[in-house]
Amino acid sequence: MRHARSGPRRAPRALRRVLTAGIALATAASLAGCAESQRGAGGGEGGTLTFGAAGAPDLFDPFYASDGETFRVSRQIFEGLVGFKPGTAEVEPELATSWEETPDGKSWTFHLREGVKFHDGTEFNADAVCKNFERWYHQTGAGQNNALAYYWVENFGGFADGKEPSLYESCEAKDPATAVIHLTRATSKFPDALGLPSFSMQSPAAMEKYHADDVKAQGDSFVYPEYARSHPTGTGPFEFDSYDQSNGSIKLVRNEDYWREKTKLNELIFRIIPDETVRKQELESGSIDGYDLPNPADLESLRESGNNVQVRDPFNIMYLGITQKNNPALTDLRVRKALAYAVDQETLVEANLPEGAEPATQFYPKSVDGYADDVQDYPHDPAKAKQLLAEAGQQNLTVDFYWPTQVTRPYMPDPRGIFNALAEDLREAGIKVNPVSKPWNGGYIDDVDNAKADLFLLGWTGDYNTPDNFIGTFFGTTTNRFHTQGSPWGEQLAERLRAADSEPNEEKRNGMYSDINRDLMSEYLPAIPLSHSPPAIVTSPRVRGLVPSPLTAEEFASVSVSEQ
Template sequence: MLESDMEAGRNFENPSRLGLLFLSNSFIAHPFSRVCAARPRALASCSKYRRLEKRKSRLAAYLPSVESLNLQDFFPHGPLRARSACSFGHCPALGSKFRTALPVPLPVGTAGRRSGFHVYTYLRISMRVLLVRLPVILLTLVLAWPASAPAQPPSAPGPPSIRREVRVGVPGVPAALDPAAALEGTIPLIARQVFDTLVAYRDGTTDVEPALATRWSVSRDGLTWSFTLRDGVRFHDGTPLTAAEVAVSFTRQFRPEGAGTAVVWPALFRGTPGVVRDVRAADTRTVQILLVQPYAPLVTVLAHPGLGVVKIVTGSDGTARLIGTGAYRVVDVSSGRLALEAVPGYWGSPPKSERLVFLEVDDDDQAEAELDARTLDVWFPPGPPRRTEGALSLPGLRVGYLAFETEKVPFSRRKVRQALAAALDPVVIGVALERAAVPLQSFLPPGMWARREGSPVLGGSRRAVKTLLAEGGWSEGLRPTLLVPSEASPVNLAKVAEAIRAALAAQGIHLALRLEPPDAARAILQRGDHDLALLEAPVTGGDPHLFLFPLSTSEAAVKGPRALNFSFYRNPQLDGLLIRASQLTFRSERQRLYQRAQVLLAQELPWLPIYVRLNWALTREGVRGLRLQPTGFHHFDTVTIEAPQGSGR
């Protein structure tokens, strides 16, 4: 090994351990040995030198002597250089611990040596001698080895075993899994594990990334979107994914025979078929979505699990069922229970859990008992769980807001609306929200792409409130009515409304509360017979258009059943921003427009963001890798369960 390295003319930048032992004799014969002996602390490399000297003493009986190597750069950190090297007119730069110069002749005059005898030649001879003696060395070491090695210490306990099944508690388990049947809740949560979408939501946000489609493009007129499918994707029955299958999967949701049960399509595409004219396969790997008008939210909403690609197959019992291309497939469905099994050869990262079992869990008592008994691993409650240990939460996409009827005095005056915003203390509101939600200080919730991080919307000084009320012409005798729907919700709307009334009363603004059943409250809102109302709205599909447009534009401010803008605020400038943002295909330009729209909303305040609901999960000890998502469509492919050692569960 050493001889071949020498003949190749290599500098020993990284010599082998065996090579270092062979060269130890030459190192300790280095002329700098006198320096280290005289000044042991002068050079940092002396300690290295001493280690090599010890090696020589151990191997002296076996290794042949070698003439001293003139190693010029043995000390990388010091200015000292070998005098013999500089005498040849060559002083290489210091830097490497084992860097050697060009071959330098050994000193002449040594007994038995002839002039011009080089170290490389001598090393070749020495290596031949060593190869002859090597068997003797090895035999000596074997005979000298102790007869019995010391006993091994007892091994430390191994890591806990990993259970490959995750049991998930949910409020309700569907008898049949159809992703098109629900926008929120358990169905899209389970569908996300079984049916892949063309694009997928990124972790922690509503921005999207490639999934079944690796890339996409749009025509110049914004009416034709083309998606290129990923190679090698197969359905759970082993058949390959094609563009024709994607087209059939989408058209089943807006055809007359399927439109009656489809909930997702009309909500995301403004009706059935809405803005979509047709879906077709351009070739085996390209699917095209043809639009009636430009609709930029298309790419974002395609990540919703309700638009997962399905294939209809006939089971052994003759019934039709849906299969997908996701990481899991359905293997068992019974009352209150649905089991999924990991699919071998999945195109994405293989899931860490082999099985997911969704179980119906109704309340805290049942969930806590099953978590303690280790028959349940994760529970997703509809609201905050009673137990705090093992609880996880993340802001979701359901926003509570205060809508002013801007067609009525005094809320037609911007200064009055600004005064109420300044009078609301988010700390007081946060206490009333308890653990179901958190105060929201912007017009889009955290995790939403295009959200503007700016000045807080709520809160201000008493002087600012008084000044704004005076400029807005507020009268002391005014007593507007706050309409509150009395619907069941994790957020106690009546309690939040009472906190709002108390906060405003402290600033001299007095309100009357009016609680109405949901249907009656909606009729009042559609007629515009309210002064202000405490309401909730979801960010459907994760796109700002499906939240800001219905709450803020003139198109949705038409009284009657089609009313969605319950502030009945109309502003042509805001309309123009939101309409353009819904049509432009460049996401960076859309984001810029939505940022400007949020600035305008903060100035005009037709409605006030009050809170954003939290998504909750309760886990038992040993659950690892659970990542909550603002959409509520959580991932389970990274979840594992660490079972205690010796446990069979």
């Protein structure tokens, strides 16, 4: 039985957060076939599931990770105080059975499951919770690098050295089954952020034994300790077995002492296959049992071959980013609005994105609190775009438009096609486009972060269901990918976002976010929201019980593989 979360204020928010009825209907068949506990339905033999991964993880310690392929593996090994209800972005109890907060939102009491053990046989308890929080907070040296501590910095801010303010204050183990987390201010992130893989509970004994914090910078990369490479130790349904880098294979095995019912699978293997076409071929040959983000053009043929193609509810945003640092013309709101009028969203979505994609009116989906139904819209109007450019004295505007190669993203399945469509829209409005393409991990992200791109394609899949996780991540600091720090309103926007996140009254907070969304689209327009796209995941006919996640955060403990 799942326990409802505690607290007089949080439950109504959870009810409003449930994603659309469509996803409930879409997953009903899968849910009906599973036992009450989706993640651990049934015991017994269930063979081996081999999943095609698009990339190799650098490490297996989720605190130091920020990439989807590392998280895909770590979600099977680790668990957090909270998790997400299968098929939704709704928070539910995991290693905590319930929780409550103080009226000021600054202290959170978590009541913990008893009898849970880490894979090394040590007890999960309040002391372990506090040791994990203190480990994160007391990072030093390379451990504070944004590339490693990305999710801590984004969600909690600074560290114990006090160089930057931190959301975290302290952790108190009141008794073995009760942990109290003290914060420096209220935040809309709690408790949702604790469902992120980076904040999973890890065995303090294993981390000490294998020197988990002994990470070192080496040039532009990092050297990871033995713990992160070979001994990740959580409480989840699967245990880490091995990583054979010679053949790109990661092997997990069933946790025989799991606190829920054991997974049916004996083994879960991730095979690293970077090329999407090869992943499809491997699925068709029976060498793998599934893979993520199949090309939208392949969905029909995959279905015709008898495979199970599940399309997730869209919980993402793709946007046309605008850098205001190097091109003075782009600091003029009239020019940014001209770009918005130039874009033909409807045609872009219809021609270049999968079925079920929707044009975006603002920077997050309707299912997120604070969504505003009355934001300014920008219908496709090249004449209006030309008029605004003329008013700004920018009839001969030229932009460096960057787009990524060697990548597909849940929100951006076809970067080349999307770029071509948008570039043609801009040219129709009289804007000269200088195209620049670079590999995603071969200069594209670096150039965007270093303000070399005037315009760029990027997006976001929500980590959890709060406004701060979307627009707070995008615009909540003055050092962001849009480089708004030079604008007269950049810090004002960042301060408004901090104030909204810190507001403990839910109704007032949602109103603050609605106001920000309206101003983002009318007064600021730091980027142009384009679309919400439903990414797919495909498995062979042998696979049963996989519940697709709108967070692209699937867990495989509910899965079984039949013999054919």
